[in-house]
Amino acid sequence: MAPDTLAAPPPAHDTATTPPGPAISLVDVVKDYGGDRKGAANGAAVRGVDLDIGEGEFFSLLGPSGCGKTTTLRMIAGFEEPTGGRILLHGRDMVGVPPDQRDVNLVFQSYALFPHLSVADNVAFGLRRHRVPKGEIHDRVDRMLHTVELADKADRRPRQLSGGQQQRVALARALVNRPRALLLDEPLGALDLKLRQSMQLELKRIQREVGITFVYVTHDQAEALTMSDRIAVMNGGLVEQVGPPREVYERPATAFVAGFIGTSNVLSGRLADSGTGSGAEAGARTGVLDLGDGQQVVLPLPEGAAAGSPVEVTVRPEKITLGAAPPTGRVSRIRGTVEEVVYLGTSSSYAVRTATGTELTVFQPNDGTAALTPGRGDTVWLTWATAHSYPLAPAPAPAPAPGPDAPAPR
Amino acid sequence: MSRPPARRARRRPVAALAPYLMVLPGWLWLAAFFVAPVLVMLSLSLQTGDFIDGFRQTFHVGTYGDALATYHTQLVRSLLYGGAATVCCLLIGYPVAYWIAFRAGRHKSVYLFLLLLPFFVSFVIRTQSWNVVLADNGVVLGPLKHLGLLPGDFHVLATPYAVIGGLAYNFLPFMVLPVYVALERVDPRLLEAAADLYAGRAATFGRVVLPLSLPGVFAGVLLTFVPASADYVNAAILGGPSTTMIGNIIQTEYFTNLDYPGAAALSFLLMGTLLIAVFLYARALGTEDVLEVAAR
Ligand SMILES: Nc1ncnc2c1ncn2[C@@H]1O[C@H](COP(=O)(O)OP(=O)(O)O)[C@@H](O)[C@H]1O
Numbered sequence: 001m002a003p004d005t006l007a008a009p010p011p012a013h014d015t016a017t018t019p020p021g022p023a024i025s026l027v028d029v030v031k032d033y034g035g036d037r038k039g040a041a042n043g044a045a046v047r048g049v050d051l052d053i054g055e056g057e058f059f060s061l062l063g064p065s066g067c068g069k070t071t072t073l074r075m076i077a078g079f080e081e082p083t084g085g086r087i088l089l090h091g092r093d094m095v096g097v098p099p100d101q102r103d104v105n106l107v108f109q110s111y112a113l114f115p116h117l118s119v120a121d122n123v124a125f126g127l128r129r130h131r132v133p134k135g136e137i138h139d140r141v142d143r144m145l146h147t148v149e150l151a152d153k154a155d156r157r158p159r160q161l162s163g164g165q166q167q168r169v170a171l172a173r174a175l176v177n178r179p180r181a182l183l184l185d186e187p188l189g190a191l192d193l194k195l196r197q198s199m200q201l202e203l204k205r206i207q208r209e210v211g212i213t214f215v216y217v218t219h220d221q222a223e224a225l226t227m228s229d230r231i232a233v234m235n236g237g238l239v240e241q242v243g244p245p246r247e248v249y250e251r252p253a254t255a256f257v258a259g260f261i262g263t264s265n266v267l268s269g270r271l272a273d274s275g276t277g278s279g280a281e282a283g284a285r286t287g288v289l290d291l292g293d294g295q296q297v298v299l300p301l302p303e304g305a306a307a308g309s310p311v312e313v314t315v316r317p318e319k320i321t322l323g324a325a326p327p328t329g330r331v332s333r334i335r336g337t338v339e340e341v342v343y344l345g346t347s348s349s350y351a352v353r354t355a356t357g358t359e360l361t362v363f364q365p366n367d368g369t370a371a372l373t374p375g376r377g378d379t380v381w382l383t384w385a386t387a388h389s390y391p392l393a394p395a396p397a398p399a400p401a402p403g404p405d406a407p408a409p410r
Numbered sequence: 411m412s413r414p415p416a417r418r419a420r421r422r423p424v425a426a427l428a429p430y431l432m433v434l435p436g437w438l439w440l441a442a443f444f445v446a447p448v449l450v451m452l453s454l455s456l457q458t459g460d461f462i463d464g465f466r467q468t469f470h471v472g473t474y475g476d477a478l479a480t481y482h483t484q485l486v487r488s489l490l491y492g493g494a495a496t497v498c499c500l501l502i503g504y505p506v507a508y509w510i511a512f513r514a515g516r517h518k519s520v521y522l523f524l525l526l527l528p529f530f531v532s533f534v535i536r537t538q539s540w541n542v543v544l545a546d547n548g549v550v551l552g553p554l555k556h557l558g559l560l561p562g563d564f565h566v567l568a569t570p571y572a573v574i575g576g577l578a579y580n581f582l583p584f585m586v587l588p589v590y591v592a593l594e595r596v597d598p599r600l601l602e603a604a605a606d607l608y609a610g611r612a613a614t615f616g617r618v619v620l621p622l623s624l625p626g627v628f629a630g631v632l633l634t635f636v637p638a639s640a641d642y643v644n645a646a647i648l649g650g651p652s653t654t655m656i657g658n659i660i661q662t663e664y665f666t667n668l669d670y671p672g673a674a675a676l677s678f679l680l681m682g683t684l685l686i687a688v689f690l691y692a693r694a695l696g697t698e699d700v701l702e703v704a705a706r
């Protein structure tokens with residue numbers, strides 16, 4: 001296998017020089033499948049998405065089922081026309097350009113391999129349509145089949161392969177064309193857990209090798225976190241947050257993101273004072289949520305927050321430590337009762353019910369560093385560093401507003 | 411603990427027989443309605459005698475040679491007409507099936523029903539109505555001749571065109587339905603995948619849709635060719651003396667000439683010819699690939 005040849009720039013059927021700027025841009029993209037059925041006026045599938053996806057980036061669209069991920073991907077591939085907004089591929093406006101003339105390839109969730117063609121013929125399909133010389137087709141198909149470790153299966157029919165092998169054929173069939181970007185719609189969704197995990201590593205390796213842009217759709221947050229350079233978290237046809245995995249995980253921008261990615265604890269209340277953070281976090285302005293009875297949450301002050309304004313704060317379970325006595329000073333402290341202890345091997349998970357009725361989840365490592373390992377029914381104090389309190393942005397309007405030029409629903 | 415093995419041993423013969431018992435009704439059916447009549451016919455074809463004095467089993471094989479020598483023209487003509495009608499059915503039926511499968515949208519079942527609607531009328535009456543339509547001074551040719559657009563002696567009936575056209579008309583659904591079923595089974599995602607891999611409309615059809623529909627075409631050709639070649643109604647109603655098919659000869663031998671051995675021998679000749687034709691066709695086109703896709 002020769003990674004250097006795989007990474008060769010795409011043939012010159014597109015602009016020869018790589019234009020500066022993002023590989024894929026979505027500008028206020030809207031897709032409304034239309035009210036061909038009455039009552040379908042409950043909003044569009046995609047309600048105004050702005051994305052800039054960089055050259056060579058592994059970019060994930062993450063969100064629950066029905067949030068518009070597939071629709072977004074199919075608009076980039078050209079199978080759906082956006083109702084509004086613009087899609088730019090390497091700076092070129094793609095409106096009205098059919099899929100067979102776009103320099104991107106889609107890996108279908110169901111693979112959509114041609115059942116009447118051998119593995120090699122499946123992989124060669126795109127090259128033949130581009131009238132690549134026979135010898136070159138042979139070489140490239142051969143090399144690609146080696147890359148996905150299916151060289152010995154070249155003459156098989158797709159039906160004679162396992163799910164994981166079919167998945168790799170689908171990948172090879174798209175990659176062999178050296179598209180500027182590869183679009184993948186839940187490509188591992190049909191595989192069992194073990195195979196999925198090994199394919200995740202495999203996909204990542206191949207992406208590094210060929211060095212092209214991957215747009216990866218998944219509803220599996222763990223998959224998105226482990227594979228992506230950046231993640232766009234989608235909900236209800238909107239992008240709620242875009243950022244690297246660590247940022248999206250540790251500093252979720254909205255309550256939805258916090259809840260969708262990992263386990264998260266959300267506390268809400270009103271800002272008691274907007275005093276200066278003269279304490280531990282010198283320099284940063286901090287605020288306090290007073291939960292009464294000596295309990296409080298200290299948080300970095302959100303911009304423009306005034307005393308008395310309502311805020312929601314999230315904190316990740318592994319950032320919380322448990323103690324027997326309330327910590328002193330300007331730190332977060334909440335009292336609660338342990339309701340459940342789950343041993344997870346390297347860590348333990350505690351479900352703690354606070355005095356205000358909120359259930360919080362706490363992870364503590366089982367490596368002996370934990371100050372306290374309480375049992376069920378014990379009263380404990382929860383504390384965490386101010387930097388781990390993340391104020392959430394107010395949720396975007398959940399009710400789908402009709403587009404500005406859309407006729408009002410009767 | 412010695413009992414269960416004993417019981418199992420007793421049960422085993424029944425269990426082993428079960429599959430055979432289950433297909434028994436099928437075998438009985440075949441024996442009663444196919445094997446027995448064929449044997450009776452075979453025996454009949456080897457008898458000699460005449461209707462008045464009765465037929466006697468003499469194992470006279472010569473009837474076959476005589477029948478072939480006398481009627482080989484009609485036998486060959488039957489295959490030609492059947493083949494021509496099949497080609498017509500394919501040329502008309504494939505686009506029809508394609509259109510219903512991919513373009514008819516929500517109204518697919520309506521169009522399929524319309525396709526089958528003529529079946530609610532008797533085969534003979536449907537064919538007879540073409541006789542009326544195409545009559546020498548009928549609703550079509552009459553006015554055209556009256557206006558001087560066609561010569562007075564122009565006719566369609568009693569020509570090969572009329573017979574082949576009638577066969578194509580009558581057997582069209584046998585082509586359309588299997589092709590439609592094959593096309594209907596083509597996953598629309600495959601069409602998108604082809605488009606994604608730079609195939610335009612023509613390449614998508616030629617490289618994906620057509621190969622995947624071949625099993626349907628294969629079945630449709632068989633279902634059309636065999637009954638069309640053996641048909642006698644169309645030649646009897648729409649044809650003339652020069653378009654006689656082997657089916658008409660057999661019918662005449664049986665019901666007019668009362669030459670039972672001759673008619674039986676001709677029936678076997680027709681059956682043998684069709685089997686050979688179908689076998690050659692299957693050898694040429696029914697490759698493993700076609701059947702493999704069909705079995706998917
Ligand atoms: N072809 C279509 N016609 C009408 N509505 C559709 C179509 N495809 C998707 N939708 C709707 O658009 C929304 C988003 O769907 P989709 O993009 O498939 O979500 P996801 O891939 O995130 O699960 C869903 O509510 C779905 O019902």
Ligand SMILES: [Mg+2]
Pocket residue numbers: 066069070071
């Ligand atoms: Mg989807």
